[in-house]
Amino acid sequence: MNHLKIVSFTEVGRRLGEQLARALSDVRAERYARGADESLRGTSLARFAQQAMFDCDGVVFIGAAGIAVRTVAPYLRGKAEDPAVLVMDEAGGFVIPLLSGHLGGGNELAKRIAAAVGAIPVLTTATDVRGVFAADSWAKTQGLRVADPAQIQFVSAALLRGAAVGLQSDIVVLGAPPAGVVLDGKAETGIWITAKTGPAPFVHTLRLLPRVIIAGMGCRRGKTQATLEAALQNACAAAGIDPRALAAVASVDRKADEPGLITLAASRGVPFLTFSAETLRAVPGIFSSSGFARETVGVDNVCERAAVAAGGKLICRKTVWDGVTVALAERPMEVSF
Template sequence: MKLAVISFTGSGRALAEKLESQLSHEVELYDKSSFGGELRLNMSKLFVDYDGIVFVSAVGIAVRYIAPHVKDKTEDPAVVVLDDLGRYSISLLSGHIGGGNDLAGEVGESIGAEVVVTTASDGRGIDSIDEFAKRYDLHIESMEDAKTLTALMVENRPISLRASSLYKLKYGNISEKDHEGVICVDYKTDTEFDLPHCILRPKVIYLGIGCRRGKSFEELQRYIDDTLSEQHISMHSVAAIGSIDIKCDEEGLLKLAESLECEFRLFSKAELNSVETEQNEFVMSKVGANSVAEASAAIMGDEIIMKKKARDGMTLAISRRIENG
């Protein structure tokens, strides 16, 4: 985590320097003389450049500095306020997704300050949806739905959890009968509910891809989008794409992985040929492997859920990780 620590007084500066030496994060110090005395005018830059901002100041000062730049809990950095006597470490912004609550705890521990967390779910000792999703690296399909379900949980309403038992939700009123809302962890897009619900996407899908040299990102993206839609699979559940190692510099595939925010895995001919697939003399003559798409998918996942399909010089196979429990 990259942190900016901002102080305004001599005692505040001393605490900032102590944080710099004790926190395990990358820390850079700022004060009122930074940016030629124009610190406030450069807050937008700090919001973009840092994962977290610690103000060693009064809460009011921090609020005035950050107010014009606050956008959304999925984008904002964590903001923590430590008073300049080192008594209280207060989580002010982006407590769950941004890690503000955890950061407040780290700051408090390093200084010996009392940690102040005011998020409703934490005060009740339960998960919020965004905290649960962050713990298991789940994509939240709708933040509005997440707010709705968290509000029900804060009021201790009965909730159904549709997920593998691997996912542990800190909440004491989970019920499959007479529930008022549903939390669903699933990669499938054809699931429907009549009650208020929040769908969370697990990273369990793997795409094995082969293509002719020079296939554009746009062509590959259209093919992937079309196929995932046909198979009722969320793009947010894609954990990795894979191909043969000679595709390491294939610009379209590199951009595709970046667009999907997933890993790009490469396999040698020997690795691909170790997978039992249908014989393909054409592919073997071109790259020395009997299969690229389906073999890559098989190596990455536990179960092939779509065998190789081809379109316009591109091949695609899909596998998934099986979540037991």
């Protein structure tokens, strides 16, 4: 959790908010003491909530739970999009995650706040109450993305009723799986850790996406983000890869200032890596060759070599889409229980 807003309404709440901000020193914790800061008295709480719900990882209300619920209700988007929303009483006795306890990290934040101020964390999610493995919380800690949040309920329900949940993974899984989870088990409900699309191995499959795909890209000058995105989608479709598993975009350093590539990477929340032509020429392997590329940027292939230079193993050779070349490589990754 990187960006948090702490809202209070009284002087007592303001002091508790200050204590929280000090305790969460590694988090950008902004305090909005509405009852104590004169500059905030005339501002709209609704406007504040709208901005916070879209821009922050979490919001902590110090005050009545009803105020928190009514304030954020108009801006709820869904399980996978909402930030963590917590409420605390002014005495600092209890801290309750109201939204995004698992995917948004609300439960872990509640535990951390409770430890810092001596409060009691009140967790209401069934898996936490029963001490059952929460697949979505675990996925977040491992850097895995939930492909379809609607499938979480099937995994949780199976574990809560004592049924086995299968696990298949295309990446290395370290450690013993938790109770109820069976590696490569034959089960109706299961977890599939993969960057691939295609038929799911279970009737109810919670697909978790590892960020392992490097998109090596080359393009003519001035290609728009929309065109580059279409080229990326085309390459992913050809390779049977979910583009949400993207870990980085890579190219030659001559493209380091290419606006379309920069904004494409930013829009997907991944780094844009560039390499010199000399570095790309030195990448070992057999690659497609283009005389035009050699003449214009000094290396016979940009997309395939860049994808490998960024730490991946080539899984999709050069594809061409409207003046854009794309190749995909997969880098190693492991998760652990």
